[in-house]
Amino acid sequence: MTEPRRTPPPSPSARVALITGAGSGVGQAVARELGAAGWTLVLAGRRRETLERTRDGIDGVRALCVAADVSDPDDVERLFGAAAGFDPRLDLLFNNAGTFGPGGVPFEELPLSAWHKVVATNLTGSFxxxxxxxxxxxxxxxQGGRIINNGSVSAHAPRPGSAPYTATKHGLTGLTKSLSLDGRPYRIACGQIDIGNAATDMTDRMAHGVPQADGRLMPEPLMDVADVARTVRHMAELPLEANIPFATVLATAMPYIGRG
Structure with a gap:
């Protein structure tokens, strides 16, 4: 019989981060980076087992795992209630949960249900x-804290066949700007990281070929997702008197500059 995992006691000096989509990919990498730096973590995602794998991969971290669907207002209320019960402080929200939506579907054939699902997760969930x-x-x-939204280079240069995803990332940019303004009186800083071709399970297909603007299928270079996590940590650990409103980090040779 294995011993139950012991959660370290709270540290009065530890900063607290809530990360959505923390069970894999960018969210998991950011959780590992912040956890290794001594942050207390609230890990949110649809599946508790993946969140627990993220938590168990960080030595000595104080972390709470909460299964939640960010597109469901009741789930979000329950998530933040659980976070408040775990630690009374919240220093960082990393709004990371997202979905690409269906691939390979012509725009004129895209089901409304697919549009609604992407908007509900990427934009409404972030809101x-x-x-x-x-x-x-x-x-x-x-008083105060920081919100970092996970945008995308698609907020600047879309891929073919990505209307729901691209539209929500443009919307997220507007949300970031509005939060930056509305948060000023309360020492709430807001920034956005736009990521291009970080190596995760969601982007594995890019190494095998993705549609280009000229209709070709071409493999694209990827970067280590840990480099994204280090960028998020840098943004997160700035004093609240300083803010990076927008940061773009991408694989150097990806077809982004000059796309189209």
Whole structure:
């Protein structure tokens, strides 16, 4: 019989981060980076087992795993309630949960249900989590905190056949700008990281060939997702008097500059 995992006691100096989509990919990499730096973590995602794997891969971390669907307002309320019960402070929300939506479907044949699913996760889910975090950060003492939204280079240069994903990432940029303004009186900083071709399970197909603007299928270079995580940590650990509103980190040779 194995011993139950012991959660380290709270540290009065530890900063607290809530990460959505923390069970894999960018969210998992950011959790590992922040956890290794001594942050207390609240890990959110659809499947508890993947969140637990993320938590168990970080030595000595104090972390709470909460299975939640960010597109569901009741789940978001439950998530932030659990986070408040775990630790009264919230210093960072990394709004990372997202989905690409269906691939290979011509725009004129895209089902409305597919559009709704991408919008609900990428945009509405980010809004719901940001709103809940904003309330916590405004009310806590000392006041303030930081929200980092996971955007995409698609907010600047879309791929063929990506209308729902690209539209939501443009919307997320507007949300980031509005939060940056609305948060100023309360020491709430907001930034966005736009990522291009980080190596994760979601981007594995890029090494085998993805559609280009000229209709060709071509493999694209990938970068280590750990480099993304280090960028997020840098943004997160700035004093609240400083902010990076937008950062772009991408595989150097990907067809982004000059795409189209």
């Amino acid at each position: 719901l989590c940001a709103q809940a975090a904003f309330r916590r950060m405004k009310a806590q003492d000392p």
